[in-house]
Amino acid sequence: MEPIHRPGPLTEITNEEVIYQNPLLFLKIWEMMHETPQAGPPSDWGWHSHMQVEFLLVAQGQLGVQTKHDYTVMTPGDIMVFGSSQPHRTHTYAPGPLRQIVFQLDLKQHFDLSTMPYLHRFSELTHPLEAFNEVFRDNPAVKQEAYTLVMQIYEESQSRKIGYELAISAAIKNLLLLLLRNDHRDFSGVTEDSGISRVRPALDYIDKHLSERITVEDVCSVLNLSYHYFIKYFKKVMGISFVDYVNYKRIKKAERLLLTGDLSIMEVSYEVGILNMAQFYKLFKRHNQCSPKEFKQRMRSQVDVIPFLAQAD
Template identity: 75%
Template sequence: MMETIYSSSTEIYNEEITYQNPLLFLKIFELINESAVHGIPDPWYWHCHKQVEFLIVTEGTLGIQTKDAYTLLEAGDVMVLGSSQPHRTHKYSAAPLRQIVFQVDLMQHFDLSAMPYLHCFSELTHPLESFNALFRQNAEVKRAAYDLILGIYEESQSQKLGYELAISAGIKNLLLLLLRNDNRDLTALTEDTGLSRLRPALDYVDRHLSDKIAVEDVCSKLGLSYHYFIKYFKKVMGLSFVDYVNYKRIKKAERLLLTRDLSIMEVSFEVGILNMAQFYKLFKRHNQCSPKEFKQRMRSQTSLTPALAQ
């Protein structure tokens, strides 16, 4: 099921994933395209979904664009797309294309034993897309991830006795592979984060991004003093409350620039930043380009410079 969020020349679809096994919170399937037709389609639509997506290519070449880059995936390549990250793909060459798409709600696979590592895979402080650099730089890790995803697919197809256990183990092993081979210092994130206690504050921010957000109003939602809340939030989330709000506002701005025909000023106001100089500064800090440059880059279909994944 696909729902159009905005109707424009750059429509983006919010895909509602129907799980093959509701207890595993995942959908994994193979796409085969043997047609000689290839190249960028017109129109070329964006889509997103709340589930994390892993892609592996078993034959041919897949072109994929995210907000960060246009990449070519060839046989043996692996790519991960974080939750709710817009992306679009196409068949790059006339040769047959075979790919496996693995969509999963990773958070559902963190049981009590794995919970201390939940924040190591946080979209807020450590976007999952950063693991793609690991796949590019470490052929052994890429191959291991490829084999694990392929194994999960094969188990889902065979549905032999205990396949649910095999799939759950495969997902845990995939997370372990990423965790142990990540070059970032994740030791500070392995303690219980208390994220559930902050949930009302995070939900409040999501609902009021277009408004002025006062720390005092958020504190009252949790029944915490101002100073305790500021320290507690930084400890749990790994960044300050102000930085978190700015992060969420810029992410919303990216989506508006991608999908709505609004001026830069209108986008700035829509995300609750009334000072244009501040909006430009924050946007450039997160994207290394201006909002105008971002909009032009993301809407361009003719100036894509492919980068090989390996």
């Protein structure tokens, strides 16, 4: 499973609602199997995203997968993870049978008081979950173990033997432990997420007012906290400062507007509450290593799939 860095058009995204098979486990896992004499992206090759984290396995055949950054060809035994609300789309890469397992879950629901200190290690604010795909590519043993754990979850969900909930919960914990112990990124600047519930009203306020001027004082009044206490507490809980968090959310909204609409770059900047174009360009480049114009052109360029298919023949 090697990524091919040729991102394609990201012009329309369907927000998928995930209906849990077991509401108490906060997950959905199922098998997709079909056979087609043709391969390649369909004419209506659409993007989708969902609030749940997704693990995707290929048990048979070949699957083309595109994310915001990469185009990857998955083969039997491969596994990929997509973070919450991360757009992605797939297509049959080679003719013949294709069998895949799709596993979607609300990750934060599987942390309790004893494991809460590790929740920040899976925070997508500062460390996107897609980075774990590099672990799978670089360490075949880890990839195989992760694949086996997800297959166990699928088999338990199908058999529903007595205690299957315990078996699934244990497998999810083992999957998180596997990723945690094989993730060598620097987390020295990130703190635990145990106070997230207390700052949740502030996060909701920010989401609702991104297109407006947001001041620390406004958010302090929502939580009824003093200015200095809020600033320190927010950074302790979230791992980044209040200003950096607001800017992060604004740039993420800007990305989506650039990809899904026909607004000019100036209009996008105004829509996300940044009225200074120089500041918008600076913040955008800090998060994406390119200008908004370059980002839009890169994401809307076509994927050259034909050579990939020729290699597979």
